[in-house]
Amino acid sequence: MKLLITGFDPFGSESINPAYEAVKLLPDSIRDLDIIKLEVPTVFGQAGETLKQAMDIHQPDYVLCIGQAGGRSAVTPEKIAINLMDGRIPDNAGYQPFDTPVREDGPAAYFSSLPVKAMVQAIREAGIPSFLSYTAGTYVCNYLMYELLYLIDHHYPNTKGGFIHVPFMTSQVVNKPNGTPSMDLKTIASALENAIEAIAENETDIQANMGETH
Template sequence: MATVLLTGFEPFGGESINPSWQAAQALDAVWLDDEVQIRAVQLPCTFADSLQTLEQNISRFKPALVLCLGQAGGRTDLSFEKVAINHIDARIADNAGAQPIDQPVIAQGPAAYFSTLPLKAMLSHLHQAGFAASISYSAGTFVCNQVFYGLMHLLQNQPQVRGGFLHIPYSPAQVLGKQQASMSPELVVQALKVCLPVALQTEQDWLIAGGTLD
């Protein structure tokens, strides 16, 4: 049996919900097929505790793949992050009141890590299934990027485990009366059921044109 570990965050920034956890939680204990089960864990939105919680649950579940989810208000689609940087610059305080500025995620760590997921193959399958999705080249400088960088740093010693990060838009409940993009957690769940098997089964990512011009 193989395990996929999904993580989502607790609410932050004055919100009462976080769609990243709503989507991850909906898939907890779900079987992708006869051999692969998903387990979901909520991470605290704090610089002090998020990586410790992540590491504890990787040790607990021993997953073949880890995908961390995070809320990114203002995003209009499923945004798979390509790169995590070794830099924290918190525009707002985390849920513990901490607001580190211009600090490394890991002291003496490399400047950046790349996702080890086959992002272009995953995107192609999502597009074919009618989902709005893209590759992002900035995961920000808040707790999401810290978790993404910390995950990839941790997996340097576990090269058999694939890892990455997905930012999702606000949920519809968060944008009532506002002119902002949203995506329901239920739609995110459907998209994950499409792309997670691709992530597990694709050994070499597809060599197709992508990237940005700005």
């Protein structure tokens, strides 16, 4: 079986992106899964096209996309993607959408088809902070998660997919305000490996309360 895992290139004012840097540290196989690594551009539209091309070529059983969420202190599997693009900053091609749907013919939202609660639990059991997120934002990360699940819905019914946000890596916060959260890159990569192990081991998600109170 195969798992395609993607990470974005640097965007905004950053010269590095922990998403793909952590992906590069992963082994080439985890449990019974062959791991296929792919860097995607932080560009609306182009990121989805790059992903689709890779899915057409590799026909993966699972797809896991990784993105940077600067300001978060934990590794956060995403539960839901919404049909909305609204860029606080332009993407790497200069495009800055405003209240624009990802897909005109798509539903308001898609839920991850990966065992996200089992992934959170596995990461925590490894001693790494993790929680389940119910918002992937409105930037290219949410776009790619939504596009992935749209592609699965319309073209790849036997594939399961989802998204994980990771914090800044330590070197990124050296000149940021005191208290800016970060995580060591090797720890981020370990968390991703734990999450993939949970994907391999859980055909369905575990039953656990991980909801938010706000």
